[in-house]
Amino acid sequence: MTEVNDISGVLFDYGRAARIGLPEAVYSQGKPFPILVSLLEKFAAGEPPILFTRLDEEVAGRVPPEIMSEYDYDPVSRTAFVRPLPPRAKGSVGVLSAGSADAPVARECARTLEYLGIKFALYEDRGVAGLWRVIQSLPDINSHDAVIVTAGMEGALASVIGGLCPKPVYAVPTSIGYGAGANGEAALLGMLSSCASGVAVLNIDNGYGAACAAARVLGIL
Amino acid sequence: MTEVNDISGVLFDYGRAARIGLPEAVYSQGKPFPILVSLLEKFAAGEPPILFTRLDEEVAGRVPPEIMSEYDYDPVSRTAFVRPLPPRAKGSVGVLSAGSADAPVARECARTLEYLGIKFALYEDRGVAGLWRVIQSLPDINSHDAVIVTAGMEGALASVIGGLCPKPVYAVPTSIGYGAGANGEAALLGMLSSCASGVAVLNIDNGYGAACAAARVLGIL
Amino acid sequence: MTEVNDISGVLFDYGRAARIGLPEAVYSQGKPFPILVSLLEKFAAGEPPILFTRLDEEVAGRVPPEIMSEYDYDPVSRTAFVRPLPPRAKGSVGVLSAGSADAPVARECARTLEYLGIKFALYEDRGVAGLWRVIQSLPDINSHDAVIVTAGMEGALASVIGGLCPKPVYAVPTSIGYGAGANGEAALLGMLSSCASGVAVLNIDNGYGAACAAARVLGIL
Amino acid sequence: MTEVNDISGVLFDYGRAARIGLPEAVYSQGKPFPILVSLLEKFAAGEPPILFTRLDEEVAGRVPPEIMSEYDYDPVSRTAFVRPLPPRAKGSVGVLSAGSADAPVARECARTLEYLGIKFALYEDRGVAGLWRVIQSLPDINSHDAVIVTAGMEGALASVIGGLCPKPVYAVPTSIGYGAGANGEAALLGMLSSCASGVAVLNIDNGYGAACAAARVLGIL
């Protein structure tokens, strides 16, 4: 039987960055802890710098400090990396959230863009129950090359932005809500069914994926 | 075995109007055809006038014309009644739809209100992909005593109205959409999860129910 | 990266009370803790008084006592506010529950109404398995201007009240139950499908929303 | 390849009546038409008399008349049999429906009981939106040895009967309804979650099964 913390069998896809411009990242949630620690140790030197996502604060706290201290760790977005990739891609990305409860997802977007060396601006708390909040920021929002909308509940912000912004719009439903449709299902279905044309959707809470999608627009290879 | 077209066993709830102000209505869909015809015949004299809902044009066309001709039938809303109830209740109801595909539901609302003797105005095609359409009508909409929002797709119109209108707002998801969340599920979940406070929801395509809910607000007893 | 407890980006919708009569409330569940504490601190002076909902006792216990002590906190309803809004709106609201397990939701209704300055009466434990319990209270229940029914399991109380009460009826399914349909789904579907006309539904456990819907009926602007 | 209308491979379970008192029945829906006709022909002599269920009027109309004319066919319940089994079992069964749209299911119950040689009474249109209709029949209903409740929409009639009747109560959700929970799902979940103790449930529209369950109570072997 392979030892639990043996990662010799792990086939890291080093060629991915050369193929599609996006290096392989490590999705930390659900990984057996010894494997996760081995991976954090392996990449602590930062050659290449690798992004760890879904790294809960409680889990990060159990990683040996001599390893973890090599990383820039953010507990809200639950992301860690040794250092960002070199700046690349012209242009910038606008990241919106509907409410402050969407912060973990919106900031996973932001942190991934930071890691990828892409400029971005964060517009939080722009939910449609107070429409003026999004309308007053519209010129700024439309100045970016791609726009990411993170929203829970019914996710209506994606439709409103989709009807007002001509740029590529990526919608990320968040697992904020309750009752029927909780866990992001209402927002996911709403965004998939948006009456605004050409709004594309990522899976629930997948801020990382939205950042990668936006990176594809700006040009990452 | 009871004969198919024998409705002697049907216990019509004549006391309902006295109890809650809303007479019993006949939901036509799924009723065995001979029973439906017997009920249409029974109420053709209009004492009391009874509302038939979900009466498809194809079905209505098979009812003997001497019965059907007693009724005021509308094929879009699929409703029939001999004559409206006497006008009652002060005030009026605003009925909105997001798109022209919502017409069957919005007009089921409108026809039910007409039958109940309640004033209403219809605002169709006010979807959020073109926000100006709802905002320019807002003063009119807010002048009513209750507002009904019918919308399919992601149903975002309910949230937008809920954030701009202080009156009782009833949201009716319509079975307009496709793919995941089709058949009104995306709109239903979205409306139940609305970030606007105090928006109450009826079942998918239940325009009749929304009209009754609004009637309860205006006072029907 | 924005600091975790930085709420300078939070765009509180102060205009909401002026627009629709209902001030913005803070849904505490799922908020990152530092942001929640910042919001509690910000509104501890009570200008304007803000309602916090879904504030679990365990979470409230971790808030610095000098902040929390400014609030009137109720652990069953999980609500907190510094003081109620001034009394307004004529009339009153009846709040029913089917069983004592529905108390958290029924009392979230009650506490929200108290915060909004609206009179109410609470009728608990009126489930339909013992019909006499609701029938003996019917005259009292019907004396209110709006009625809220909270029920889990199959949620049949909403249909029974809907058939006996002429006032606006708002049904709130509660997440009380087990097996198939647990988490309130059986009650939600049952209430949406109620054979009683004009019963409008809120999302599962959304006592806050039902109180706001009733407030719209009484007139809040 | 076996010929389509070859039923020589069909292993009819003749021993079932001896084992559990209930002969095997033929569920007609979905059966390839030639096989169905072969089975109708095979049992046209009535030795033993076999019950065919879910035999749609349109399908029955395509069966050669010389075969079909041997059968007592009822189009509402969609059942056929040559003659009933000899009377057996003391006692009787009460069959309730909530509305006239439940007739196909309630009458499938009734016809199955008739076929099994069991006495029954039919109480149709006893929905809870008009509670007096069920309460006035309660003494009659409670005089039976088992009670079957067929109801669509939210299925609340099962809970009301379950709380008022001490006899074995079998609840059959019917596929009457619309929107979320249509196709009987709301009634099924509601009946499974009934707050009345000891109400047992059959699958949606399974009137045949409820009659068999009641037959087990009366004693069929």
Place this chain on the structure above:
Amino acid sequence: MTEVNDISGVLFDYGRAARIGLPEAVYSQGKPFPILVSLLEKFAAGEPPILFTRLDEEVAGRVPPEIMSEYDYDPVSRTAFVRPLPPRAKGSVGVLSAGSADAPVARECARTLEYLGIKFALYEDRGVAGLWRVIQSLPDINSHDAVIVTAGMEGALASVIGGLCPKPVYAVPTSIGYGAGANGEAALLGMLSSCASGVAVLNIDNGYGAACAAARVLGIL
């Protein structure tokens, strides 16, 4: 606001035993703890003796010992009562389980029958993967007046028993399983779809309900 541990508003349905033979029971799960303790205290004298179900060992351990010690508490079935009701009803009930993991549900059945004063026998670990286990016990099983089958996974035991036993058969799906259909959904759907005629179903894990259903067969009034 009503005090949390105030149960003066709780309307216990004392008349239920007289109406349907089954006293009201207390479903402990989800009840606010102070209310639960007040109810345990109220019924500690045992007049009438009341059944508490779903009382987790951890919760029972937090109840003041002077109250809890009055009760006969069983941690596997999670039930408590001061003493059983007087023996009544002739006949007996057979309770089967498919595997030892079904013990909590099978024993909730058994304990409820014990509380109701009804004789029963328990047949555990009779799953269909080893058919001989059920077939060797068949004569014993068929000697009872009603049979309860508790099974998780695919719940096939209900179909096998339904095809071999002529008595009333009640099937209880248990939340034993994994992956798709876990939480008892596979067993629930399987039992509702059983190819054996007249098998009636209770909700997932509802051993209490099955015992009450069987009690209705034996005669409880």
Place this chain on the structure above:
Amino acid sequence: MTEVNDISGVLFDYGRAARIGLPEAVYSQGKPFPILVSLLEKFAAGEPPILFTRLDEEVAGRVPPEIMSEYDYDPVSRTAFVRPLPPRAKGSVGVLSAGSADAPVARECARTLEYLGIKFALYEDRGVAGLWRVIQSLPDINSHDAVIVTAGMEGALASVIGGLCPKPVYAVPTSIGYGAGANGEAALLGMLSSCASGVAVLNIDNGYGAACAAARVLGIL
């Protein structure tokens, strides 16, 4: 725009037979009719012979007879091929069905095996409600090298066979059933959750896939 009946863009995977031993088949359902006809015409010469599945009788009837007459078409299994592949693979496959309504799926299995040049035997109508039917055939069933079980309703036959047969067992849920779990969902979940070890499952009604899976066991390359 490509012409509708232009199949020049269709990239038939001719190499599949060499790679995995199974030639590409044509799933006819949902194919635009002109494309389907073009494919039938293209392969009418039978070099290589290609299997068409899900070819409804009504659709086949609209194909020009000069094309269709080249094919051996079976309306129950809805399959067509010009001639079988040469016999290969030692051994044989047993194909069971629970009831005659499963014939379309069981025969899709059988016809696919016939096309693949593999020996098989068909055991129809072996449902568990009459256990003797499967037990008496057990020695025959166990003599095959792989066994396919097709069953609808609750699909319990798969568990019973899985517990009695040591050979590779493939379970195919069929869309036979009604109410909750209809369309094969109850059978699918039941088979996935089977308490018998090592029963592998194909998608609902996928008789073709089960035949291919069995072919992999016998050795097809």
Place this chain on the structure above:
Amino acid sequence: MTEVNDISGVLFDYGRAARIGLPEAVYSQGKPFPILVSLLEKFAAGEPPILFTRLDEEVAGRVPPEIMSEYDYDPVSRTAFVRPLPPRAKGSVGVLSAGSADAPVARECARTLEYLGIKFALYEDRGVAGLWRVIQSLPDINSHDAVIVTAGMEGALASVIGGLCPKPVYAVPTSIGYGAGANGEAALLGMLSSCASGVAVLNIDNGYGAACAAARVLGIL
């Protein structure tokens, strides 16, 4: 009551093209027929040229020929427009399909791009069961500025392309499949869960939306 074919109330969102570069389109499915005909008539002059989607051949055949003949109608994609918009946007879009059954969706993409004046190439029948088909076209596919992948069944093509192509990738699940996950649900969930980074998803069969999303990337304002 508004007349059925009265579209005076329809508020066409003429400003949408100016706001976001994409003119409003007419989703024909579910529209009451008289309203649909009125809209086709209104835009037959082609000022501005409007795209009609989901216009079934059967429905189009019932439109008066003098109206329909003004339109370029394609029955596979079910789209109609009088003439394309002027060419705009540099670059081009690659549209892939996994199988010929995906043609209706892939060609809705293609026709929408043609209408929008955007260059595209169509790569059909590139499913992953024969990997060489996609790999041999990879250089061509990667030469476009955005790539759309339409696939049903398990939708694996999106993951394979996402791992090999650096450009913006939009995945459209198609309603091709059967059994569990039919109607596109398996493909939708698979695409949302893709292990390839930054693949964004449209709703099931939403080829129109994918074309609009790609248009946003190329720049449409």
Place this chain on the structure above:
Amino acid sequence: MTEVNDISGVLFDYGRAARIGLPEAVYSQGKPFPILVSLLEKFAAGEPPILFTRLDEEVAGRVPPEIMSEYDYDPVSRTAFVRPLPPRAKGSVGVLSAGSADAPVARECARTLEYLGIKFALYEDRGVAGLWRVIQSLPDINSHDAVIVTAGMEGALASVIGGLCPKPVYAVPTSIGYGAGANGEAALLGMLSSCASGVAVLNIDNGYGAACAAARVLGIL
């Protein structure tokens, strides 16, 4: 009432190994702890050696050490057995995983094969986002007599292997993923809908079942 730790009623199916070659195993999850300990004690002598699955490290840690120390326990796969069965069956099984997060399931496969005395090789981290990883191992993979593919997310690895490998392929969806389709549902649906022919599926995370299915192929009796 039976004592909690009384396993005298447990009917272990000792004949299973003789019947189908696979001894009964103990699924530990959900078993009441005293019963689990009794079973571990009973089989600690290893006559016959029994496999315990889903034995969480935390639970195993609470078993008395004098019992647990008799077992070979692996915390990643959560399996325990005293010693393997004697080697039997010619041939070997290839076990693939898509990513390191699938390790618990892939290793449950591997450990079950080890217990059954069957040779195997483990190929971890072969996800399709880096296709080269599976293609370079293909000759090795194809040298086995049966292949097991464990994968979460969209589960596309099963389709890719199914199109490249002629041997029996068993797909096991793992509960690795997030958002819609998490808990293995996306992978399960994807694998059931695989466009590769003859891929058979086990339930989510059922590595044990896949090993048993492969054992049936190699011949275990």
